[in-house]
Amino acid sequence: MYEEWVDVLHKTDLFRNINKEELLVMLHCLSPRIRKYDKNEIVSIEGHDIDGIGVVLSGALTISKDNFDGSRVIINKLDSGDMFGEIAAFSERRLWPATVQAQGECHVMFMPPEKIVGSCQNACLSHKLLIMNMLKIVSNKAMNLNRKIEYLSIKSIREKICKFLMEQYKKQQSTTLHLNMNRNEMADFLNVTRPSLSREMSFMKDEGxxxxxxxxxxILDLDKLGECLS
Structure with missing residues (x-):
């Protein structure tokens, strides 16, 4: 059951530096569940009990929260190999902090958090490395939450766009950016309306x-893009 997903899991941060043979042994020790979801199917609902840390094996998911006015804000988009629920899974309440939905057909693996950080009954050689990888992931996620707060604190729509594009430029190391979100999802991520986002991007296009x-x-003019952030 797990063999077909070993190549995907071997590339994830959670199983970094763990060889495929040891990974397969570890999966039988962790006994994760694998579920298939169809397009737009809900994977988890905000406020419901967490039944495991999720890893996307195939397809894509969106993580979103609903505002009091009924509008939706997309927090993140997940692709194959990405993990979710790892922070809340180790909290006292253990409730899903957001809603996760399948964008298309996908497979998700859920791992019991207590088996990740607990003692290994089979004495897997790489279990300590697995725990260290998990600690690094949780720490990095906390840093990313600070990044989201930064976006919420920015008042100017143009500054939000410039900051987002500059981050993507540094991440992709290219002035041609391929985003894993459409315009509506980008507007939700930046916490602005779609018309406002499109209007400001149109102005930036006219300005070259x-x-x-x-x-x-x-990105046609990297210097001008950077000036928005100075």
Whole structure:
């Protein structure tokens, strides 16, 4: 059951530096559940009990929260190999902090958190490394939450766009950016309305700062983009 997903899991941060043979042994020790979801199917609901830490094996998921006015804010988008629920799984309440939904057909693996950090009955050689990897992941996630707070504190729509594009530029090491979200999802992530986002991006295009087509954005003037953040 686990053999077909070993190649995917071997590339994840959770199983970093763990060879495939040891990984397969560890999976039988952890006894994770694997579930298939169809497009738009809900994977987890905000406020419900957590039944395991999720790892996306195939497909893509969106993580979102609902505001009091009924609007939805997309917090993140997950692709194959990404993990979710790892912070809340070790909290006292152990409730899903957000809603997770399948964007298309996908497979998700759920691992019991107590088996990840607990003592290994089979004395897996790499279990200590697994725990260290988990600690690094949780620490990095805390840093990313600070990043989201930074976006919420920025008042200017243009500054939000410039900050987002500059982060993507540094991440992708290219002025041609391929985003894993559409315009609606980008607006939700930046906590702005879709019309406001489109209008400001149109202004930036007219000024020769960027060009775009669908989910691809090309930075034409990196200096001007940086000036928005100074």
């Amino acid at each position: 700062i960027i060009d775009y087509y669908r989910s691809s954005i090309k």
